[in-house]
Amino acid sequence: MNKLLKIALGIFTSIGGFLEVGAIATTAQAGSAFGFSLIWAVVLGTVCVIFLVEMSGRLAAVSHHTIKDALRERFGPRIYLVTLVSDVLINWLVLAAEIGGMSLALQLVTGIDFRWWAIPTGFMAWLLLWKGSFGLIENGVSLLGMVSIAFLVAAWKLHPSLAEIGAGAIPQLPDHRPVHYWFTAVSILGAAISPYLFYFYSAGAIEDHWDEDHIGVNRAVAAVGMCFGGVLATTVLVVAALVLHPRGIEPERYEQIALLLAEPLGRTGFYLFAATLLISCLGAALELGLATAYCFANGLGWNWGENVRPREAARFSLTYTLMIALASLLMVAGIDPLQLTLFSMALTSLTLPIVTFPFLVLMNDRDYVGEYGNGWISNTAVIVISLLASVLALVAIPLQLMGG
Amino acid sequence: MDLGREVLDQQLVDRNDINMGKVDGIVLELREDSPPRVAAILTGGHLLARRLHPRLESLARWLTRRYGPGQMEPIRIPWEKVMKIGVDVKVDVGADEGSHWERWVRDHILRRIPGS
């Protein structure tokens, strides 16, 4: 039973951290504009995130340190501060995108403009963090998140060709619109490899008192959970490729992405899409709020925890409160949620090495992980993929901004 | 024991294992006829800001005076109070003797929000 709960943590992390507004928006873009030809980006992102999530669980289990905690200890305050600034900025934008996602889901159902929903949905997320326990958040959202399996059903009903999907998993050069192609690839990578995911995961493992006995479970959780997320993200791409691509629709608004499920599943599909968007964005918003608070608390030594009363971890609770408030305000200001999502995902890619490189050093430091250090495969995979994502982003973001 | 690697920047916990900041500084006492001894560890205040950049320290001072608890001296914990150095640095004090900011945020902001 206990092990099942651990796997729940993994699946929750994957739904909240993987299939959220970022993954839905970027893969829908990819499918509608380029058919199956960007599936490789989802695969690459999934591989990288499996390694990184496994590492963050292993670091917590062996060293009893969260990532930020170990980072501050090992590298001192300067490097910690650099990663903190980058994380907080990205988390703020992504959190705003998630609140935008929730608000849009409600707009789809009620017809009331999303800006009106930014404060209520932000408040709902905050209330869950304020009153809820880690277990409630973890299990509740992963259970509700199962609704996203609707994408799997939709893909099934559309009878995609497995051979074509397989062909899309091989990296390839675009046959048209290269800038948009690479920008979308970068956004997909950023959406898959979200740093807040591993901050959340490593703090969760500390909060659940993991030790060396959990290394096996951790590996399974990371692989199963992230694969589940990767498969769901791929199905979104596949559905978009089959529904939107033939009609030449490239979503510029979320309403158009809602067509994804309405086409194969009818009216029910429309509501299922809204429900999936609402729940997965809520999950991600909770993770982002907590992850940001962890980043501060772990690195600065504040008392922290989702299982203590807010006043017993005062600065920690204040941090997620402010974070959610600021992100809601960004949405109220009327920034286009879809553009914000795509942009913040690409920005995540750009900053990946800042986060992953120091983390890799920790994962090879015997003082922290002892005999459980990284092997050369995980080191190489993470170095190569995060460098690739970052270099592509460095080129694609300015070109996309100039073109758009 | 290497002080920089094993003590500085480590998590500081009080006697009840409650987090009370990081080891932001270490005081070495110079002596006439023998090598220095470790006198105390320091946490909080504006030590961390000073280590990062003098500008940041002025900003932190201004913030503390204008909006925060006003108290800006770091907390000095004599080396004799250190109980254990392992994953964390455990010291024989209560966390309430810890960060001014933590208490200030709790008493001035959090208590006003229902359900805290």
Next chain:
Amino acid sequence: MIMPAREIRLEEILGRVVRTAAGRPAGRIEDVRVLPEGEDYVVQEVILGELGLRARLLSIAAQLPTLQYLGLAGRHRTRAIPWEWLDFSDPERPRFIGREGRERPEGWKEADG
């Protein structure tokens, strides 16, 4: 004559470049090693590391097996020297006075090449 401060801060001397009296850099202070002595922990040695950005990057790269395989990570060298070899009367400008330093008269250090 300047009275030496009775207390110095570890965090303020870490990372400082130690120079000889002639101003030649001798290394960067990476750590301070202490040993228990009765009730106290007493400073034994100071760990000096090589200078320069390249040396610092190498010290980090040296830990990644992947980079070691690729031959990108050189060896990062440090040496431990007794506390007495250093002069901390100005913590911001630690000076290397060497083995005999303490026995020599004050004026000797400036004159030394």
